[in-house]
Amino acid sequence: MDTDAAKLRRQALLAPPRTLDVRKYAECRAAEIESLHTIVSNRLGNDFRSRRSKRRRTTGFESKNRRFWKHSTSKDKEESKNQNDNEQKKLPRRVRRKIELTKKNPEFGFSVSGDGTKRLRTHVWHAKRFTMEKLWGFYLPSGLHGRGKGSRALLKWHRQGAVVHDASYYSAVQLDGPEDTLSSILSMLLRPSPTDRCEDNCTRLLSGEIYGRAMLHHAKQDSYKAICPVTFMWRPLQQQSIVGTNDRVTEDSIEIKSSSCLRQLWIWMHPSAFDEGLDCLKLACQKMMNDTGVVIGCVSLDGKFATLEVMGLKSFQLLQKLLRPITFSVETGSTTEYTDGDLGKEESFSPGTAVLLTVVDPRFSCHKKAEVLPVAHLSKDPKESMQDKCEQNSTGNLIMKEGVLSTSLSKDESTSSLFMCKDLWDASNGVNPPMEEHILCSKRHQKSLDFFCSKSTASTIFETTEGSYSNLCPIMLLKNADEASLHIGWTIILPICWVKALWIPLISGGAHAIGLREKHWIACDVGLPCFPQDFPDCNANYYMMEKAAAAFDKTMENQSFATRPLRIPIQLPWNSKWFLSNLEGNGDYSGNLDGKLNDVPLSNNCGFSEVSVARTSRMLNSFLKEVSGENLLIYPKGIDRPRFSHVMMNEAKISQGSNLTSLTTDRRLCYLRVVLHAFKEGVFDERAVVCAPRFSDITSLTSRLVNDEGIQVPHAHFGSYFKELPSGKWDFQLPEDPAAREAYRAPIGFVTTGFVRGSKRPAAVAFCEAVLLARFRHEQWSRFPAKKRRKEIFVLVRNLSSTAYRLALATIVLERQEEDVESL
Structure with missing residues (x-):
């Protein structure tokens, strides 16, 4: 009876070679090729030329003016070629727009048209499927193509599935200063005031565990007129991870804890009232500084963050499939482990919860709990990728190899990695963008070639790639629910350069994209007001x-x-x-x-x-x-x-x-x-x-x-x-x-x-x-x-x-x- 080793040697000899030499293959099949050539030549009468009527006349006219067929000599062609090389032609608008809206992915800002109108990062995707309208300084999807109907199907999607809306036109204002001064400003401008809430909710608001909603008003001396509804949130005193029991310890959290009186606050507003609200906040900060002498920072975060709203009965199931949070566990000694987790159960999130997470790039659909390569490694050498530790399933998605569950780093590497994986509050200063789509596709193609034992030709692509990318994204997850629990939804706040990396997986996961009209329908169906239609006092x-x-x-x-x-x-x-x-x-x-x-x-x-x-x-x-x-x-x-x-x-x-x-x-x-x-x-x-x-x-x-x-x-x-x-x-x-x-x-x-x-x-x-x-x-x-x-x-x-x-x-x-x- 053959042993297992003998079976493996026999299988190795019978297996096809990893590479094939074309010359050796032709020498072995020379007799067969000659016989086939003889048969073909007899049928064609030894005339292998193509028929004149079948020839393409692609060089019989100038490429500049195709209406006139003009024969050009070789000398004229050389002169025109030299002239084109010397002159820098302006690319067509179609090419320039494609490069700007699809290939470029800057860290901050929106692409702006000639008249100053901003475009969302998902503008090209929406423009192919929605009716676009110029509103509040943006080109926004007003609704699906058609006569403005389809509400019955939309409400069915909302009741039985999930819908997603790109609300990146919302912007935030960041206030920096002492906690008591910021609380005084909120009490002066917001109704209901945070101090009017119960003691438990007020404590949770100040700790950053939940977010609050209120109406922003002008100061009392300015007739106390309403401006717009806002969502405000405090930066947490101690960043905690939702997955696992260990706390995430960073330098920023230690600094905030040591000086707890200095806080940061975000106030999110609608673009139709953003300028008015920003001016109101600046005046309030200036007045407070004149009265108390305390300097308060008031900075606009326009173009730095994006907002995606996921609504519907199965919205949390969709997020569970896409969002894989990372747990940072600091062990004894000089090692740090990174493990992949999940969001847990929906019941563990109370309405109004605000959670800071660091998730894996959703385009890597990891079906098994596994290790994620630290960002510091990706930024140092772009050639290194996850393909060395990943396998590919039948659907073409990359999955982690079994047996690789954590990575031990040295003390310096763990500190660098923790610094690179900062939370969303620090992302306003800059964050590594996700891997570009063409690089990701090239790596998947190379993975397929390796599976079929073919030679790799994509190595030069990775060598010429510049810049550093990340496969970890800091986000903030907000749970939206009214008191009657009719409106169940989630809001994802993330860096603006990560919108495309999350938008396509959400659509591919089964969510239906909606525009402003469909969003208004959902608001009316659940009995909620929609700004600015239902705010006649603004x-x-x-x-x-x-x-x-x-x-x-x-x-x-x-x-x-x-x-x-x-x-x-x-x-x-x-x-x-x-x-x-x-x-x-x-x-x-x-x-x-x-x-x-x-x-x-x-x-x-x-x-x-x-x-x-x-x-x-x-x-x-x-x-x-x-x-x-x-x-x-x-x-x-x-x-x-x-x-x-x-x-x-x-x-x-x-x-x-x-x-x-x-x-x-x-x-x-x-x-x-x-x-x-x-x-x-x-x-x-x-x-x-x-x-x-x-x-x-x-x-x-x-x-x-x-x-x-x-x-x-x-x-x-x-x-x-x-x-x-x-x-x-x-x-x-x-x-x-x-x-x-x-x-x-x-x-x-x-x-x-x-x-x-x-x-x-x-x-x-x-x-x-x-x-x-x-x-x-x-x-x-x-x-x-x-x-x-x-x-x-x-x-x-x-x-x-x-x-x-x-x-x-x-x-x-x-x-x-x-x-x-x-x-x-």
Whole structure:
């Protein structure tokens, strides 16, 4: 019986050679080749020339002008060649754009067009698949190609899969200074203030364990106007790894711990309000420096970081497949081990968690826990690669060889490697970019050639490659979840040079890319506001509506008078005095409006800053105290108020909310965000008007028959709800016809985001005046029996393109949660 060694020797002799010599192969097959040549020559009559009709005329004309076939002599060709060598021709725009947008990968910044518009790092990928639009200084994907539909399929992706959005247009501002000074600035500009939170959340915020959301406002002396929603996070005092139990010890963490009063803070803002927010922060830092003498750094991080938003039910499963965090374990002695881990379970992350990680390049799909080559080794010698310690599976992905689980380094090498693998807070000073795609493809091709025992010809490519690359990327992982857990998603903050290395694996892993329109649909489906559409108290919303109105007017000018549609207001009259006039009168006041409304001052003298939106329970409570409305039937969550069930059954409490005579004049308008649901039927569009119902309207619409027409505006007065002022603004008007006045319903608010087709329970986002909501709740609770009272408020909604009033249920958001500062 043969031994194992004899079998191995026999297999080695029978195995094909690693290289083949063509000359030896031809000598052995000389007789066969000669016989084949004889057969072919007999068939062709020993004429091996190609036919004249089959020849290509590629040299019969000049390459400069292919329209004219011109024979050129060899002398002319030499002269033209020398002339081309001397002159440096400018490359075509197509070639220059391809080099700039696809091949170049600088550490910081965006590529800029001729007019100064920025392009995302994924611009080429989006431009082939999305409709691009110039917004906020960027070329952004507005939505998928088509007529703006497809919401049903999108919501299915979100409910059953994962979607991804490149939100790299968001930028951050970094504040450096003492902790107490930075906390004072946040308390002065943010609502809700970090100090207003509970002690546990405040401690976790300061430690950097979680991030916070708030509304950024101007200083109090500047009318305290809202700017935009922001996300703020503190740099952790001690960097910890999520994988394993050992702490990661760095020089930066030791320095921060020794001087804990010096901190760093990031504030992320939307690009439409970034300049305004940056100026506000700089003024606050300057004012604080003048008052206290403490120098506070305020630096813009625009173009240094990228943001990817992954949303959906299976978003965490997708991140588990792609993100492989690295654990840095410092052992006794002079050795350091690097091991590959995973993200763990989703339940271990609480909402609002901010985790700093160092992950492997997602293009290396490591299916086994294995060692990752330190960055210091890759930067010293580009020839060295992971292919020496990797194998290739059937799908072409590189996997680590078994048996190589850790690497022991000397003391100097471990210190250098730890310095190169810095966290995301230090990445603003520079980080090694990922390996270029063509180098990675060349290495995979070389791996395939080695598998087929072929000679390597790609060694020269690696030798001529310049620069240092890394296969480790520092990121920050944020968990996004609202209080109702309807919106589940993750935000990945990473260096901007690593966007392409993570974007393609996310798409290949099963995530569907979405644009701004699809992102707005998801926000409306889960009941979250979307900036700047659902923020009427911010300048960003005002400028966006002003731009849309200018585009609409330009479109109207290009149409004839016969084909022009009905003019409707794009900029809604939020600061109209007609909202105050609804409080006049007694009894059935919501419908019996008299001619005194025509004498109400219009919104010409009403400044835009006078309109405010209460987004926290404290702000709403302070407004109620300001207007002496403590007895109004509005109950912010978190404030010491009786429960709904107790109030709805208590007739004395309801009667206390009827005194509204002191709220008719000399007060500012305060809006609340409400969620509208259709009572029976109807679709609520954007810019629809929320109107006050009569009690007879509620009883008829809740019990009417199917063939009943409901409340209709006469077609002759279809466009008489608004009127355009000489200044170009819009306001309400009361129709003069008695029939139209009978069908008139006074406005109390507007719809900012309409229904999304395909939603299981479609909802619309609207803003209604707070005092009017309390008045209509009081009327409905006082007239309905106790068993039929609802927490929601019955309102009427009329689309600007329709004559019908639809009954809806309005739910005040601040009565379900303490803060309304979430933005998608």
